[in-house]
Amino acid sequence: KNEVEQSPQNLTAQEGEFITINCSYSVGISALHWLQQHPGGGIVSLFMLSSGKKKHGRLIATINIQEKHSSLHITASHPRDSAVYICAVRSSVYSGGGADGLTFGKGTHLIIQP
Amino acid sequence: EADIYQTPRYLVIGTGKKITLECSQTMGHDKMYWYQQDPGMELHLIHYSYGVNSTEKGDLSSESTVSRIRTEHFPLTLESARPSHTSQYLCASSDETPTSYNEQFFGPGTRLTVL
Numbered sequence: 001k002n003e004v005e006q007s008p009q010n011l012t013a014q015e016g017e018f019i020t021i022n023c024s025y026s027v028g029i030s031a032l033h034w035l036q037q038h039p040g041g042g043i044v045s046l047f048m049l050s051s052g053k054k055k056h057g058r059l060i061a062t063i064n065i066q067e068k069h070s071s072l073h074i075t076a077s078h079p080r081d082s083a084v085y086i087c088a089v090r091s092s093v094y095s096g097g098g099a100d101g102l103t104f105g106k107g108t109h110l111i112i113q114p
Numbered sequence: 115e116a117d118i119y120q121t122p123r124y125l126v127i128g129t130g131k132k133i134t135l136e137c138s139q140t141m142g143h144d145k146m147y148w149y150q151q152d153p154g155m156e157l158h159l160i161h162y163s164y165g166v167n168s169t170e171k172g173d174l175s176s177e178s179t180v181s182r183i184r185t186e187h188f189p190l191t192l193e194s195a196r197p198s199h200t201s202q203y204l205c206a207s208s209d210e211t212p213t214s215y216n217e218q219f220f221g222p223g224t225r226l227t228v229l
Contacts, residue, residue: 101159
């Protein structure tokens with residue numbers, strides 16, 4: 001069973017700070033997702049990656065397949081970045097059948113104070 | 115922007131009632147999913163579908179049932195709601211195929227409270 005661990009669980013920072021959220025997983029994966037969940041509950045997909053690094057605006061996601069680790073960075077953080085950030089992985093054993101959804105971490109609750 | 119919709123967004127209902135949570139997507143995706151998320155906890159897959167007339171149970175056992183009569187529509191039904199069903203239910207879809215894995219798009223969720 002694939003385990004997904006995120007750290008920290010909770011993070012409070014000041015506006016403008018550089019933020020790092022970490023994700024570790026236990027088995028081989030075909031893809032890793034970073035998702036953002038706002039208080040209303042809806043989820044937005046930020047990144048899907050299987051190697052290297054991706055950047056979108058102030059957000060950067062990196063993954064190290066050998067170390068089974070990914071990080072999400074937020075530069076110049078802003079109060080509107082306050083949300084729960086969720087790491088989710090897709091096992092590399094894809095048979096086209098069976099329960100092949102994502103395995104999710106518990107999320108990192110981020111609060112950016114003005 | 116993802117075009118996947120869920121209704122209702124919030125539902126408070128009494129024990130024993132039958133409820134249906136609606137999920138629709140306009141992206142023509144074949145693969146659709148239902149996830150359950152208890153407060154402060156991670157999401158768990160409860161149902162998924164590869165396409166019309168295909169439904170499968172997910173990793174987490176659920177008393178709910180689903181149907182897929184049309185590509186764009188994937189409703190979830192609870193025949194007799196109980197307080198243990200209180201949770202948030204999220205629907206998602208993707209254009210994943212047997213040879214290509216793509217990202218999932220999530221709906222806004224339905225927050226269900228059973229009294």
